[in-house]
Amino acid sequence: MNRKLIALDLDGTTLNDVQQITSETHSVLNKLRDQGHIVSIATGRPFRNSHYYYKQLEMTTPIVNFNGAWCHNPSDKDWDYGYHKSLSRDLAISMLSLKDDPEVQLIAAESRDGIYVHGDYVPYPDFFPDGVKVSKQLSSETLLIDPTSVGVFTNTQQNQSKIEERIIKHYGEAVEVRTWGGFAPCLEIVAAGVQKAMGVERIASYYNIDRKDILAFGDEENDYEMIQYAGHGVVMKNGNDKLKVVADDLTGKTNHDNGLADYLTNYFNL
Incomplete structure (x- = not known):
């Protein structure tokens, strides 16, 4: 073989x-x-x-x-x-517009070695393997680099399609949106392609x-x-x-x- x-x-x-x-x-x-x-x-x-x-x-x-x-x-x-492959910093910051949606529990911008969050929700037990203290608040003042991805965690998997449509409508072909379900439904936004x-x-x-x-x-x-x-x-x-x-x-x-x-x-x- x-x-x-x-x-x-x-x-x-x-x-x-x-x-x-x-x-x-x-x-x-x-x-x-x-x-x-x-x-x-x-x-x-x-x-x-x-x-x-x-x-x-x-x-x-x-x-x-x-x-x-x-x-x-x-x-x-x-x-x-x-x-x-990274995302635009400005694009990532603009994702905070989703924070007022009651179905969005957490917005997390990730770099290769850092995480910036908006919200207190912990999606799964080892999401912060080294403790929540390693994260920073997601804002234009704290996020100074182009992140790798932005994760948008929702209440249920059924809510994902509505939020995904909103993201695609706003950002078009600049991003790819990947989804997974289970006990921590997430929309992950990465660079196009x-x-x-x-x-x-x-x-x-x-x-x-x-x-x-x-x-x-x-x-x-x-x-x-x-x-x-x-x-x-x-x-x-x-x-x-x-x-x-x-x-x-x-x-x-x-x-x-x-x-x-x-x-x-x-x-x-x-």
């Missing part, structure tokens, strides 16, 4: 419903790396709250953060295949892995281009119905029942 690049979404895919990597998942990924395959994370999360999983899995490979806006290798600061497949393609190029040898796993609409791009795109049993339409295959089990580990075990005959 050719060497594969295995690109993994985190929430709803690699992580179970309590944001943990199970021992079964860890063991399977270790076996695949021992066989020479490349395992990388491709997540909508910033690195500040995905680095724990990167370290837990003892990774040395590149990672894709912010839904494709930042591709980098934390274990090699001189890795020259990486890139970073940004999506996870950009980062996965860059990593595959670095390792000289053909597109047909890319396996990608995801569960939400922000995984759409990655699943579509991969030679073998797999959507979780618990995944979004729109995403399942473009999948090459589905897992037989959900993320909370070791669906990823189960699928990889069968696919690679471990």
